[in-house]
Amino acid sequence: MAISELQPELFARFSQVLKHNKLHHAFLFSGGFGAMEMAIWLAQSRFCSDLKNRLPCGQCRECRLVAANDFTDLHLVSPDGQTIKTQQIRDLLLTFSQSGFETNRQVVIIDGAEKLHVNAANALLKSIEEPESEIYIFLLTASENMVLETIKSRAQVITFPSQSQFIQNYLEQKGTLKTDASIISEVVTSLPEAEELAADKVFLESVKQLDKFTKALASNADDALLQIMQLAPLFKDKRLQGLSFNILAIFFVKRRQPKWAQNVFTAQKYWRANVNFQASLEKIILG
Incomplete structure (x- = not known):
């Protein structure tokens, strides 16, 4: 999926930056989701031979080589083991003393900036x-709080909305109810999976019934037990049963009911130990 779809707001923002030729030389991209794609797109803008209103075409030789991480003046640095070592950065700095091989520019993408060894960062x-020359540095991190302050203070920090927020927004734009989109976005790991659940009427009805159960539990345990008897037949599919525990935990956390959320995790352990689904749900009430 293109960066224009993954992070539409940031794509629009950086499009304006490029059109006005105001791209800063050092960025820290925080959040992870779409960060590498954005860095690659911005790198393409530095090397593209067929710019359209200063935006990369994505099709020329240079753009294709950058996308494949096979362009001479693009340098991708990632952790060697647990850290990005000092020698990796020293090797990189040797290239900085020269202009680019194909152009007078160089682009560096450091993936996992929070893993920079302190000496490497220095x-x-x-x-x-x-x-020393026209160099652009993009530091990527999913853990901004672990990035050295000396690095953060010298780069423009851009926060990337999470994958769950992207999925929720995407589903809402496609017509999924906000409440359903919110739940789906928190229990899936990919957009195709989210689209599948959003189109699954059995799943959506199951979410409604789980919501009713959590509300009944807050007021009357006996009513909640009756709800479980009605719930269990809806969850014949093993995958759906597994999702139900995650959804229940989300409901309880959002309603600030940590005791019930903890009981959900206990019930889930019973279910994973092959206790049947209905009996596992009853553990939420009985503790």
Whole structure:
């Protein structure tokens, strides 16, 4: 999926930056979802041979090589084991002392910036502060709080909305009710899976019944037990049973009922130990 679809708001924002030729030389992309795609797209904008209103065409030789991480003046750095080592950055700095091989520009993408060894980060700082040539550095992290402050303070920090927020927005735009879209976005790991659940009438009805159960439990345990008897036949599918525990936990957390949320995790353990679904649900009430 294109970056224009993954992060439409940030795509529009950076499109304006490129059109006005105002791209900063150092960014920290925080959040992970779509960050690499954005960095690649911006790298293409530095090398594209057929720019359209200063935006990369995506089709020329340079754009295709950048997308394949096979362009001479694009450097991708990632952790070597548990950290990005000092020697990796020193090797990178050697290339900074030269202009690019194919152009006068170079682009560096550092994936996992929170794993920069402190000495590696210090070695990188001067290049961020005083680049020797036309160099653009994109630091990517899913854990901004673990990135060294010296790095954060010298780069423009851009926060990327989470995958769950993207999925929720996408489903809502496609006509899924906001409440359903919110739940689906928190229990799936991919957009195709989200689209599948949003189109599954049995799943959507199951979500409604789980919601009723949590409300009944808050007021009357006996009513909640009756709800379980009505719920169980809806969840014949093993995958749906597994999702139901996650959905119940989400409902309880949102309603600030941590005791019941904890009971859900206990019930889920019983279910995973092959206790039948209805008996496992009853553990939520009985503790």
